[in-house]
Amino acid sequence: MELNETLKVLACVRQGGARETYPEYDAIYHRMQKLCFTVAKVLMTMPLGTLADLGDREFLGIAPYKGKLEVVALQGYDDACEGDDVFWNFLGPVPYSDTDMGGEDQIDELSETIEKWLASPVFHQMAPANKLELLVQKAEAWAVAYDTERAAKGYNRPS
Numbered sequence: 001m002e003l004n005e006t007l008k009v010l011a012c013v014r015q016g017g018a019r020e021t022y023p024e025y026d027a028i029y030h031r032m033q034k035l036c037f038t039v040a041k042v043l044m045t046m047p048l049g050t051l052a053d054l055g056d057r058e059f060l061g062i063a064p065y066k067g068k069l070e071v072v073a074l075q076g077y078d079d080a081c082e083g084d085d086v087f088w089n090f091l092g093p094v095p096y097s098d099t100d101m102g103g104e105d106q107i108d109e110l111s112e113t114i115e116k117w118l119a120s121p122v123f124h125q126m127a128p129a130n131k132l133e134l135l136v137q138k139a140e141a142w143a144v145a146y147d148t149e150r151a152a153k154g155y156n157r158p159s
Contacts (some may be wrong), residue, residue: 013126049127057076
């Protein structure tokens with residue numbers, strides 16, 4: 001399966017359907033995404049269910065979504081967590097696409113953490129091996145339901 005390396009911009013949809021972007025953050029956000037794609041390529045060579053352990057219960061993984069592999073960030077994850085206990089951040093385009101990565105300092109901090117990981121990788125194996133895929137399916141179902149609910153309330157959102 002191919003890795004989706006489409007660069008995403010930070011954006012949100014305001015009440016009434018107006019899409020707001022933050023071009024001042026695109027360069028640093030794209031740098032972070034490209035680093036994540038590098039990690040993803042390493043993970044693609046590993047057994048199913050392998051995560052990049054960034055430390056402090058933060059991980060990067062890859063999971064199938066709409067026929068491609070997407071990079072997924074997990075914060076606060078441990079093996080006892082279920083989908084509702086994990087803060088998800090899909091780094092590629094998905095239906096629920098309001099993205100709040102914080103400001104420039106937070107994005108740069110994540111980029112620096114990923115660079116340190118690339119210099120000295122640490123891995124974590126999920127059990128069962130397909131757990132990330134199952135959690136992503138659960139998150140995807142939530143995102144579709146969320147978008148449907150918002151559309152019913154008149155918040156038109158681009159997917």
